Amino acid sequence: MITGYCAKGEAVALSTAEPPATLRSDIVWIDLVGPSRAEETMMEGLLGISIPTRDDLKDIEPSSRLYTEEDAVFMTASLVYRSETEAPGLTDVGFILSGRRLVTVRYAEPRAFGLFKASMHRIPGGCHSGVVLLTRLLETIADRTAEILEQAVDKIDDLSIEVFGEKTASKRRPPHLLEARLRDVAGHHRLIAKTRDSIASLSRLLTFVYTVPAVQEDEDSRELCRSITRDIQSLSEHAGFISGNITFLLDASLGLINVEQNAIIKIFSIASVVLLPPTLVASIYGMNFRVMPELEWQLGYPWALLAMVISAVIPFFFFRWKGWL
Template sequence: MIRLYDCHGRSLDIPPAADQPLPDDACWIDLIHPSADDETRVERLIGVEVPSRDELRDLEPSSRLYIENGAAYLTASVVWKSETDFAEITDIGFVLSGARLVTIRYAEPKAFAIFAANTAREFCGLDGRDVLTRLVEAMVDRCAEVLENRSRKIDTLSSEVFSRGSVSNPEAATRDLEATLGVIASHQRTIAKVRESLMSMARVAGFLQTLPEIAADKLLKQRCRAIAGDIQSLSEHADFISENIIFLLDASLGLISVQQNQVMKVLSVAAMVFLPPTLIGTVYGMNFQNMPELSQPWAYPVALAVMAASALGPYLWFKRKGWF
């Protein structure tokens, strides 16, 4: 799919013939899941090569940020599906050729949808350089939104974890805490993807400041510096959230261990309670000839009473100690 926008944010139609030029005010070509024909068509319209999907996946720094034939090529790793339990990273390509910007993407991050929905308000006689810096700014803002949402969810989860640790049913609390480990892992995965995205965009923001067409514009250069500062602040915030997640994970594992130890304590106390009666019953179950109590009529009830006393004694002592 090919979407074309002019400098005022209005959607334009792609020229039907390959030999027809783009309108003079066309500044942004957005390729979404482009086919080979779409890439070839755009290459003919702008006169520069459009990177393929395999080229976008190249992890070499020299293949992600470079200038070729007068056009700047940038690849940014952007987080998406952050509302789900399985956040992912997608590579988005940017080609800045003169006053026109081409974006190549095989996913639909929310930042692009928000930016495209606000094109009429965002665009006001802009060119490809402005669109590029504003797009990067929108992606950074989206990362900030994801971090804030996850931070609130982690705070809520923290309250739930410590309240579960104080319930009277240890088995139910342990099951709830074990289920919470999966939620914590989901939060950690999302934060890790956001940190990866911020690191990628930090390189993009630094590279933008070196481009002559942006360095010559004071406003664009200041915007790139502001973006770099925002990325630094968000990276520190992501580190803080990650530390909170680690603490929450340790606390959950600790509470699970406490609950399991409580169960083991009850089993140990029960074993100690029944150990003395078992000993007495074992002694009187022996077939010795000289056991005078066996011939007495009161022997059986006395043996039962001794067994009950030997069981009740340890129980009361453990309860007094608070172990039961």
């Protein structure tokens, strides 16, 4: 799907069914979402540039992701998408500055694009050129990345309260709660890892964008690019801090699981020690020797039961006195 946008955000559909002979002069942004080969060919003919394919966007070599070809500037960044789901991922997005237009090529729907489209009409002066569009779009992407981190912090705080919440006699921790929370910790770790990869990609792209002559010639875009670079650096530090908190939460959860398992093992150990003396008494009086004085006692049976109870109670209270129970 191909959509063109004017300076104030008006959308213009472009289709291979009725390919235009030329592009309207007021179109400053062309957004290609999952383009087919026919759509790529049509845009290559209209723009006079080569549209990168999905395989081209996935190339991890920095020299292949940021380069200039004739009068066009090609850039690729990895953006987080599906951040609200349990399976967040990264998608490679191509940004192309061609003349006064910006061309984006993507195969997913990062939320930042929808937010930017909805706010284009509110940008002072409108997006009259591809350079302004690019810097404003990168600003929205940085804001969306900050929002993802803020949402992750809130969820991790809630998870921390759930893991370290006070456990009383009337409100015990449900069985297997910590094991289930480990899966949540793994999900948050995946999201933050993807976000850090995206931030690193954006940092490289912004460093390259700042050197583009068209950006240097536009003072507002140059200053905005510098501001976004500082924001990305602070987001990188914040993501590192969140990653450290996740690591602590993971270690603490594993430690609590070990504590609970040790408590269970301790109970079984104490139970075996408490039941050992009664077993000894029962085994003595269960022997079938001919000469056993107690066999003639009329109170032998109650005496044996009393001896077993006393031999079990004494170790129990001893453990309570020691604080082992």
